[in-house]
Structure formats: structure tokens, C-alpha cells
Amino acid sequence: MMLEIERLTVGFRTRVGRKDVLHGLDLSLSRGETLGIIGESGSGKSMLALSTIGLLPRGASAAGTIRLFGDDLLSLSERQMSAIRGARIGMIFQEPMTALNPAMTVGSQIAEALRLHREMSRRDARREALRLMEMVRIARAPDRINSYPHELSGGERQRVGIAIALALKPALLIADEPTTALDVTVQAEILDILDQLVRELGIGLLLISHDFGVIARMADRVMVMRAGRVMETGTAEGVIRRPQHAYTKTLLSSLPRRVRAGLGDLS
Numbered sequence: 428m429m430l431e432i433e434r435l436t437v438g439f440r441t442r443v444g445r446k447d448v449l450h451g452l453d454l455s456l457s458r459g460e461t462l463g464i465i466g467e468s469g470s471g472k473s474m475l476a477l478s479t480i481g482l483l484p485r486g487a488s489a490a491g492t493i494r495l496f497g498d499d500l501l502s503l504s505e506r507q508m509s510a511i512r513g514a515r516i517g518m519i520f521q522e523p524m525t526a527l528n529p530a531m532t533v534g535s536q537i538a539e540a541l542r543l544h545r546e547m548s549r550r551d552a553r554r555e556a557l558r559l560m561e562m563v564r565i566a567r568a569p570d571r572i573n574s575y576p577h578e579l580s581g582g583e584r585q586r587v588g589i590a591i592a593l594a595l596k597p598a599l600l601i602a603d604e605p606t607t608a609l610d611v612t613v614q615a616e617i618l619d620i621l622d623q624l625v626r627e628l629g630i631g632l633l634l635i636s637h638d639f640g641v642i643a644r645m646a647d648r649v650m651v652m653r654a655g656r657v658m659e660t661g662t663a664e665g666v667i668r669r670p671q672h673a674y675t676k677t678l679l680s681s682l683p684r685r686v687r688a689g690l691g692d693l694s
């Protein structure tokens with residue numbers, strides 16, 4: 428197993444004591460596998476992602492174990508964790524603009540991500556940046572490499588975000604609502620790129636979404652979360668066709684009939 432999380436508890440320090448937002452969560456992920464994580468707003472999906480990549484907000488702390496290839500990430504120092512971040516775990520955020528530096532061209536940002544962790548000449552880093560931009564299908568990449576983030580569309584910015592996340596060939600990719608900010612056609616293209624990369628590179632993908640359509644299309648397995656707990660886990664098809672938990676049934680039944688039909692849930 429590539430990633431194994433056991434009894435993960437995350438809480439915030441507050442004036443009146445500790446408030447837990449994840450209550451002993453377990454999950455596992457293999458190479459080349461996509462695990463879809465779905466659940467209502469506030470259920471703890473982002474806290475799960477951030478604890479895995481070691482970027483919990485101030486005031487939050489995590490207990491339990493998060494093992495990546497056997498290393499317990501929660502026991503690493505910030506210095507060790509920052510070496511793993513990028514090199515072994517890539518993260519794609521909902522709004523790519525927040526992850527990009529507005530004052531730097533996208534090519535320099537991808538090249539910088541490469542040079543930060545790998546011994547690479549400027550020239551090689553730039554060549555690799557171009558290759559990555561082509562890999563995420565940015566049209567006219569040789570021109571776009573010198574663009575600033577604000578000169579790109581939302582979809583192109585998210586492609587740059589994916590290129591940066593993939594720059595160091597991570598084993599694990601975490602995508603927190605990667606297409607929520609994009610319109611449907613761009614969303615489909617980005618998902619298609621992600622799916623292809625995961626398959627070709629054998630990456631494990633934790634894909635967070637509140638959209639069952641996205642999960643059905645992308646995930647091998649799905650985990651349903653509510654209020655910091657796992658409600659159920661199973662194959663995407665199994666969970667969609669035969670939801671076990673009342674909460675999952677509610678999530679599915681709140682979808683428009685046409686969408687449900689598309690998912691194969693005709694009940």
C-alpha cells in the first residue's frame with residue numbers, strides 16, 4: 428500500500444478547548460489508484476488533504492498515523508516534510524491563482540519548482556517546464572511559457588497548477604476540488620488530463636469533490652465523509668448503485684434525475 432492513514436484525528440485549539448474536525452479516520456490508497464472523497468461542506472475533506480501534505484492551518488494539530496511508503500509523515504520534522512512535499516506528494520488546489528505567484532511567468536514558476544528539489548541547470552529546467560506544459564496540453568506552450576498567470580484563462584492556470592504538482596514526479600497527487608472553479612467543458616478536459624496522467628505515470632490520486640458525476644467518472648473507489656467521519660467506502664460503482672448508508676442515499680437522491688441516470692443509479 429502506498430498511502431495508509433490510520434485513526435487520523437485533527438483538531439483546532441479554541442478558547443474553550445480543543446475542537447476535533449476529523450475523528451479517527453482510516454484510508455488506504457495504492458499506486459495507480461484514484462480514491463474519490465465526497466461529502467458535504469465542512470465534513471473535513473480539505474483538513475484530510477492538508478494533514479497529508481503537512482500544511483494544516485495555524486492552531487490545528489493532527490494525531491494518528493499517515494504512512495507514505497512506510498514513513499510516518501506526522502512524525503517528520505517540518506524540514507523533512509518539506510522535502511517530501513513536492514518530491515513525493517503533489518497538490519492541486521481549487522483556485523489555481525492562489526497557488527501561483529502573480530509576479531512570475533508560469534514558465535519560471537514551473538522551472539523554479541524543478542530547481543528547488545533537483546540539481547538542474549536553468550536551461551534544462553526551462554526545457555522540462557515546456558515539456559510539462561505540453562503534457563498538460565497547454566496550447567502554444569512555447570509562447571505561453573512567458574505569460575504571467577493573469578494572462579491565462581482559469582483552465583490554463585489550472586493546467587499550470589497540475590504541471591507544477593507533477594514537476595517532481597510525485598507518487599501521490601492530492602486534488603482538492605480541482606475543477607470546481609471551471610466551466611463544464613474545461614472541467615471535462617482537466618479531468619481527462621488528470622485521469623490520463625494517473626494511469627500513465629501510476630500515480631495514486633486522492634480526488635476531493637462534492638460532485639458525484641466527477642467521482643463516478645474518475646474514481647476506482649469512493650469514500651463518503653460526513654462531520655469528520657467516514658460514512659462508507661467502496662468501489663465507485665458499488666457505492667453509487669448500492670449505497671449502504673442513509674447519508675450516501677441522501678447525497679445521491681439530491682442529484683437531478685438525469686444525472687442519477689447517467690451514474691447508473693436508476694432507483
Ligand SMILES: Nc1ncnc2c1ncn2[C@@H]1O[C@H](COP(=O)(O)OP(=O)(O)OP(=O)(O)O)[C@@H](O)[C@H]1O
Nearest residue numbers: 439448466467468469470471472473474475484637
Ligand atoms: N482555520 C480554521 N479554524 C477553525 N476551524 C476550521 C478552520 N478551517 C476549517 N475549520 C473547520 O474544520 C471543519 C472541516 O473543514 P474542511 O475545510 O476540511 O471542510 P471541507 O469538507 O473541505 O468543506 P468544503 O466542501 O466547504 O471545502 C469545518 O467544521 C471547519 O469549520
Ligand SMILES: [Mg+2]
Nearest residue numbers: 472473474603
Ligand atoms: Mg474543502
